[in-house]
Amino acid sequence: MNMNLNYIFLILPLAILFVNIILLIFFYNKIIVYITFISNLIIFFIYCILSCYLDFSIAEIQYKYILNFVPAYFGIHYLMVDTISYFFILLTGFLFPLCILYIYGENERVNKKNSLIILLILEFFIILCFTVSDFFLFYVSFEVLLIPMIFLIYFFGSRGRKVHSIYLFLFYTLVGSIFLLYSLLLVYKVYGNLEFTSVLDLSKLSIEEQKLLTILLFFGFAVKIPVFPVHLWLPEAHVEAPTVGSVLLAGILLKLGGYGMLRLLLPISNNILLEYKAFFITLVSLSILYGGLAAIRQVDLKKIIAYSSVVHMNIGLLGLFTQTSAGLIGFIFLMVSHGIISSALFFGVGMLYERIHTKNILYIQGLSRVMPKFSVFFLLFCLANLSLPGTCNFIGEILVFLSLGVENSYFALMIGVFSAFFCTLFCLILIVKTLYGQIDRKFGVIYDLTNAETFIMFILFFYVILFGLCPGFIIQNLEVLEYTFIN
């Protein structure tokens, strides 16, 4: 491969971010803030251009860059990009400029310097996490991500319960990473290196090791998805995080679990997944039902959306466990679409919170009279969240359900399809309670969306409809997954 292109696609975004962070720390002024936005846009464009240079018909790693920075101490690592990671990188590149745009429009009281610095550090490690080619660096960046996230919640969170939520967030994620650390050591013991590509060769692993790794990796990543017994951190973290934090949490950080499962769990458990399938699918179906039922009676807007992301991510996981190409593509598609829709919903809630300073559903009503633009977008995103056909969630769900039907997993299929009922219910509650009814005078004067906010909502909605009507942009490029994972 061309060395210059490797440099542009893999190192340049990280370098831009690094320089930007330095600039923000030492030379903070208004121009630097604009430069931050522009640099993020540049990163997004770089990843857009990458789609032209990426060959989606092959599954191998296409662009690779050696990180041999003092190899005696840090070892030699590779940055890479291939078909699977590309869409996650693109999602990251897409969401961050919007977050920064949102921060510009935020209240003056918020310390923009610090939040921008934290945001860029977060982006640095997220990109690193999606582009590294070995388990070790993946694990490291996976864990380091917690630190900026915790800072984001602690310094910019709204309420007193944030310490508790940080504690939950840390506790659950670290328990998950114990499993990951053990499986990392096990992989290193067997293979001698930690490259993702070496894991594809299963002949070195014994059946017992495969089984152990399957269980360990599932629980390690299940915390991030999150699956039923270990999901408790998600609603808490969402409620306490600032808007941007919630957006990134739902939009990208949850996808890390899915990405890890695609990279590691799926190749390793390829032969023996049949034995654990029933257990995994039961757990996942349980969390679908559970999330749906729990979401209906929540009074916090953010908690409702958080539980809805539990439902949608787990519907995606059902697709993963079918081990068919349609299911896998459905999984990735659902993750991308969930990344767009739920971040849009969190943006919406954030905009609402800035105006009326509450997220409690019992206090909000009748906003469609005073905030027409907001209510149109919020309505449409809620409808997209209940996977109305024509929006992108529907495509992912139907692919997952079709693959479940073909794979004869009738139980999971029934749970998945019936979850549509609960999804509809809580989305309608979200719509009706906030937008309809008599407007309450106690909120005083409420302004509609500003231009920047309208732009954010519009661009997100554009992609919801685009991927809903022409999902070929993503799913046709993912057909290659069939040859990678399915034997």
Next chain:
Amino acid sequence: MEIAFILLPFFTGLLCYLFRRYLGTTAITWISLQSLVVSLIILVYNLIDIFTYSPYKSKIISLSFPWIKINNVEAEWSLLLDSISLSMSFLILFITFLVQTYSLDYMRDDINKAKFFVYLLFFAFFMLLFVTSGNIMQMFVGWEGVGLVSFLLINFWHTRLEANRSAIQAILFNKIGDIGFYFFIIAVFFLVNSFDIVVIRELIPYYTQGINVSFHFFDLFNLPRVVDVGTRIAEFFQFYFEYAGTRYVSVIWFIGFKENDFRFSFCELCCFFIIIAAAGKSAQLGLHGWLPSAMEGPTPVSSLLHSATMVTAGVYLLIRFNFMLVHSPRLLALIELLGGFTAFYAGCIAFLHVDIKKIIAYSTCSQLGYMVAACGEGAFNLAFFHLYTHAFFKCLLFLTSGAIIHSLHQEQDLRRMGGLRIYLPSVFYAMLIGFLGLVGLPFFSGFFSKESILISIFTSTSIVNKFLFFILFFTAILTCFYSTKCLKFIFFSTYRGSNYILKNLHECSKEVLFPLCVLSILTIFFGFFSQDFFIGLGTTSFAASLTLNDSINNFEIIHFYVKYLPLLSLLVIPYYCNKYYRYYFANAFTFTLRELINEYIKNGANDFPIAIIDKKEVEYYHYIPGQFSLGQKKLRLFFYFFFYVYFVLAQKWYWGGIYKFLTVTTYRTMYQTIVKTVDRGYLEYFGSFGIGRLAKRISLSVIKTQKGILFGYYLLFFIGVFYCILIIYLI
């Protein structure tokens, strides 16, 4: 160009919505009306094309633009333009046009008038998409889109809590139907690996018979397939049966299940999901609750969505997949019974309601039952014909009732109307024509369709049909009964409302009268003129898309008085019904009420009378025309019985309680278990808080060793050294 009639309403609506600030309300209303006219013209061109040149063909227009395309999952945007879809499209566009014309006046004072027109355009688009789509995925887009627009339109006056509630209710009931549709898509894809309707039509006959393409229902639960109760009993009483003769044995033989009683073919499975979908959308028994509640929306919406077009989408689905249904006779019988019972149930409820819109809503439900029953009988073109005529007269009824409600300052209660014949003569004649169409007076359009359904069921030979005929016949009588009641309460006797309203009564404007005139003319003449086209003997209008059974031909040879028997009774019975209702039924009610109140005073609290006393309007309704007394005990008991029947009907057969149990009660327990017990109970106790508490406890016990006492540190040091030495020694 041919397909522009589908896209035109959508793009007009979209542009109107985006630029509504610049265009203004008046411009938007006229633009949307004109776009509908243009669509209608394009559609008429299509209709002429298909009916004159190619009645046997169905035209498939592929837009060659893939929607979902991976491996074998392939859904393309395509349109299936055949006689049935184009006829239905005509109905949709025509009624939408009339309703929009009507709304010019009806929504005059509403600030969101432009939005209303845009919503109606979106509705027309989604409905057309559903009707004309060539594959079931695209059909699902229209199906869900129609439900969405219905939600928005029911919620149009969204400041009222009742509107919000009924909108949610509507979309949730529809969602059950949608889940049925979802399963249908998955099942069909599982079978034929395609979403294309034409492909399904060609391939589904291969999945109707044979052991390989069927499943046993009991196998799913690992239950024995054969339950031989009958054989066991026969063996046990063998001695007796030998004595009594074998004819009793043959009856007992049928107790229990035989090998293939619960074996369903995959085709039947698909049909089952179609039935759920159709029942959800067409408000069949069990999923009917949303339709009367949906009357919270503006009246034009009720006339367009909840009577003429949207609720018939379920019936259209049955008609569209007739090729699948004819292969599964057991499910056809199920559909038939479902339709029959819905018709009967809704008819029963309608005659005890006093809200004018709810009466007509229940009557819609009842007529939908007729259509579904006709589908179940296999007479799909009869169902389609009834769909057409019903759309006209029911739209007319709703529009007239809207005009009345508008004139009376949003008064919907029959008991505060009366004598409006004098004040609103044009509305009176329109409504009279509408109700005559509904009851099926000879040579009105409702007559031709409803009567042919009844006759077709009467002439077919199966036991189910014999039973069903009587149900539907009785429902027809009920229809007469509530229609006459409505007319009497609205237009005859004297006015019972407030004087203020009476003084401000006004006749309708031209915009309102135009659709009423058009629909009245259609209600009178449409059936007569188009009968041969839809259901005439040997008609080829729908040959391309419908598989018909031949029972329809029977009613050409049936005897005259048998054929018109229902009609004769329809003319006579309402008179007697009203008479006896007034002198016996109402009196019986007040009598029993008085008795119960006495009982209540004597015995203290009892749930039953309290419920009645709370409903004061009931008493108001059944005023006593003359002196009445009951001496005989038998007569009294009879009236008690009558009263209980009345009460059950007034409670809508207790469906409200059933819904409440299914939703609220189960949900509350679920919430209690899931959120309270699990989420904030066990998971927090053993998860986050529990571990924290454990850590705290451990650290507290460790702290005790760190108290600053030198002796303790020495002890720990020596223990440590000891263990170190031990470990080194062991290794």
